[in-house]
Amino acid sequence: MSDVLTMGVDVGSTASKSVILKNGKEIVASSCIDVGAGTSGPARAIKEVLENAKITRDDVAYVMATGYGRNSLEEADYQMSELSCHAKGAYFLFPNVRTIIDIGGQDAKALKIGDGGMLENFVMNDKCAAGTGRFLDVIARVLEVDVSELQNLDAKSTKQVGISSTCTVFAESEVISQLASGTKIEDIVRGIHDAIASRVGSLAKRVGLRDDIVFTGGVALNKGMVRALSENTGHKILTSPLCQLNGALGAALFGYQKYKLEARKKSRVKAWLGGKYVWKSNWKNTG
DSSP states (O other): OOOOEEEEEOOOOOEEEEEEETTTTTEEEEEEEEETTTHHHHHHHHHHHHHHHHHOOOOSSSSEEEHHHHHHGGSSSSEEOOOHHHHHHHHHHOOTTTTTEOOOOSSSEEEOOOOOOOOEEEEOOOOOTTTTTHHHHHHHHTTTSSSHHHHHHHHHHOOOOOOOOHHHHHHHHHHHHHHHOOOOOOHHHHHHHHHHHHHHHHHHHHHHOOSEEEESGGGEEEEHHHHHHHHTTOOOEEEOOTTGHHHHHHHHHHHHHHHHHHHHHHHHHHHHHHHHHHHHHHHHHHO
């Protein structure tokens, strides 16, 4: 039996991610482009993941789309909710997951996971940029550092600095005031991480914190945020180098399931039609 390749494409608000999976078990290739819905990001993510896998689109049996811009992806065979895909992807990476904290470019969410990786409940913050990747981008720009440097600055902090607001506009003004008063950048960064953890941690507490707790989304690559969430929740926070690809991974897994289901249906129809043809032939012959 030949291998079945499925592709998951997560079209987010600020990034486009893609994963190619073999037989629903092995990650063959992945890609991540730093622009999302409404841009060239999705097409570039698909092109890059195919190049990384050294295959063409015709080699892919099924394409499943998810994320903010999933409905606009013409290459997709089907679309799936990003909540279900995040649950599926996290369960693949961490079979004992019971709580997922996901921080994306423009939203944050907490998911309660049941047996078999099934989504049981969720809470989202999608009304403003507070506590999201976009919020960190704005703060990094004010501090004149790259967002990738934030985790290293957090590790150097020696003093807790309270940031009272997670509203992007007010927090930006607060950071500027802290800089003007001579507060060290690393202490401000730690304060920002703690403020986000407080906001997002409250979402997680609303769905109920149960181990294992898995942190996903691009922000989960920031070790300073992992530290802050662990301290806020009082739990060990698990993450993976694949955390930003979690939604695309879940989509590829659902794509494999969908492909197998449709293949079984086609097989049954073919068998039924074949049996009907034989029955008619026999009936004619006995006439």
